[in-house]
Amino acid sequence: MTPEILSERRTRDTGTRRAEGQPHGRRTTQSTERMLPVHPVAKTTRCHPHGGTQFCSVVRNSMVLAVLTSFDDGRLFGEVYGSGAPKVIALHGWARDHHDFDLVLGGAGAFAANSVTARPAEAGAGSPGRSPADLELPESPLPAIGLDLPGFGGTPEPDRAWSTAEYASALAPLLDAVAGPVVLVGHSFGGRVAVHLAAQHPGRVSGLVLTGAPLFSRNGTSRPPRPPLGYRLVRGLARRGLVGEERLERLRRRYGSADYRAASGVMREILVKSVAEERDGSYVSSLQALACPLELVWGALDTASPPAVAEQIAAAAGGPANLVVVEGVGHMTPCAVPGHLRAAIERVAGP
Numbered sequence: 001m002t003p004e005i006l007s008e009r010r011t012r013d014t015g016t017r018r019a020e021g022q023p024h025g026r027r028t029t030q031s032t033e034r035m036l037p038v039h040p041v042a043k044t045t046r047c048h049p050h051g052g053t054q055f056c057s058v059v060r061n062s063m064v065l066a067v068l069t070s071f072d073d074g075r076l077f078g079e080v081y082g083s084g085a086p087k088v089i090a091l092h093g094w095a096r097d098h099h100d101f102d103l104v105l106g107g108a109g110a111f112a113a114n115s116v117t118a119r120p121a122e123a124g125a126g127s128p129g130r131s132p133a134d135l136e137l138p139e140s141p142l143p144a145i146g147l148d149l150p151g152f153g154g155t156p157e158p159d160r161a162w163s164t165a166e167y168a169s170a171l172a173p174l175l176d177a178v179a180g181p182v183v184l185v186g187h188s189f190g191g192r193v194a195v196h197l198a199a200q201h202p203g204r205v206s207g208l209v210l211t212g213a214p215l216f217s218r219n220g221t222s223r224p225p226r227p228p229l230g231y232r233l234v235r236g237l238a239r240r241g242l243v244g245e246e247r248l249e250r251l252r253r254r255y256g257s258a259d260y261r262a263a264s265g266v267m268r269e270i271l272v273k274s275v276a277e278e279r280d281g282s283y284v285s286s287l288q289a290l291a292c293p294l295e296l297v298w299g300a301l302d303t304a305s306p307p308a309v310a311e312q313i314a315a316a317a318g319g320p321a322n323l324v325v326v327e328g329v330g331h332m333t334p335c336a337v338p339g340h341l342r343a344a345i346e347r348v349a350g351p
Contacts, residue, residue: 068154069145072173077154078147081105085179088144088345091171091190092334093212094259094271097153098146100187103338104345105144108137136339147174149190151267161269164189164277165286168196181206183349185341187334188212188304192274192283199286207348208290211297211333211341214305215283216312287316294321295344299329299336322347 068077078098080086082105090101102110150170151157162170171193175182181204186194191213198205263271277283294317298310307325314321324344329336 068148071145071177075155076147076150076171076174078145080145082141082143084143086143086145086177086182087180087349088142088183088185089174089178090144090146090185090334091149091187091194092146092152093188093190094274095152095262096188097148099153100332100334101144101146101185101338103135103137104185104334104341105142105146107141107342108139109141135337136343138339138342142342142345145174145177147171149193151270157265157267158270159266161266161273164192164274164282165196165200167193168200171197172201175201175204183207183209183345185209185345186211186213188214188331189274191215192277195283195286195290198292199289202289202291205292206350207293207295207345209295209297209341209344209348210310210313212299212302212305212331213313214278214309215287216309217278218304218306218309283313284316287313288318290318292319293348294319295348296321296323297333297337297340297344298323298325299331299333300325300327301330302333304331 069080070077088105090098090105092098092100148155150162150167158166158170184194184198184205184207186192186209188211191210192215194208194210195213195215198208259271260268294314296310296314298305298307300307307323310323310325314323322344324340326333326337326340334341
């Protein structure tokens with residue numbers, strides 16, 4: 001399967017960016033024009049005709065910031081790193097996109113660009129006083145794909161509330177775009193998807209790297225936390241038709257997590273479903289079915305998925321597992337300690 005590249009046009013006044021054109025070399029009756037989340041520092045788009053194909057990238061100050069590549073007939077979008085057949089596929093966390101892995105996959109060469117495009121919660125990556133040596137970054141990029149998961153970045157959201165196992169099934173065609181077995185890297189929500197994908201296709205995954213992946217409840221219980229009394233009372237009244245949806249939504253936003261408040265529609269349903277999976281043992285069978293080496297890289301200060309969760313994952317895994325806990329680091333390991341993740345990838349990838 002040949003990746004097809006679409007151009008991006010970012011619109012500052014609306015807070016969105018648009019993918020323009022449609023895949024070259026295919027006949028289609030469906031437009032690929034799509035509204036995409038804005039990466040706030042992007043300014044312009046340059047397109048370069050080459051051999052009948054239009055390669056387009058978003059640039060600022062003559063620096064290339066992003067190139068989106070489509071896979072699976074335009075159902076999935078991401079960025080290709082390095083040269084040659086991709087050997088790594090990276091899956092980002094909830095409400096993020098593939099740029100979280102720019103330093104992990106792009107190496108030291110991506111550091112200057114990251115300094116310009118610094119993103120929230122990067123824990124200092126690209127900030128003054130830090131260098132590629134500080135971050136333990138290799139010089140060269142990896143041949144890899146950083147994917148935008150459905151509902152984030154350039155990939156459209158699902159038409160219904162998928163489970164994380166269904167997310168994995170939707171990504172299976174991406175494995176057709178690579179020449180051989182790959183290393184899967186999953187951060188946070190992406191780790192939920194990656195463990196299912198590795199279990200579903202054991203012969204096509206040579207290694208798995210998980211970081212900050214909340215596969216088990218962080219409080220060690222299978223019971224969900226009980227909502228506040230005020231919310232439960234209003235919810236009961238709403239079920240009886242005595243309170244309107246608008247008032248109930250205000251309370252959801254008041255008492256829900258930041259991710260819950262920011263999500264809406266089908267994406268909120270997906271979030272609720274994925275959180276429930278932490279407590280119902282959804283990941284145990286997939287972990288036990290793993291046939292590849294497993295690397296776990298965790299921040300010692302991670303409160304979203306504490307190191308105790310990583311220990312549970314290692315204990316449940318069907319194959320060998322290696323856990324590295326990095327002191328002084330929280331949940332955003334791909335941005336804070338990209339060198340540690342790169343080293344973990346290289347350990348499972350082998351020579």
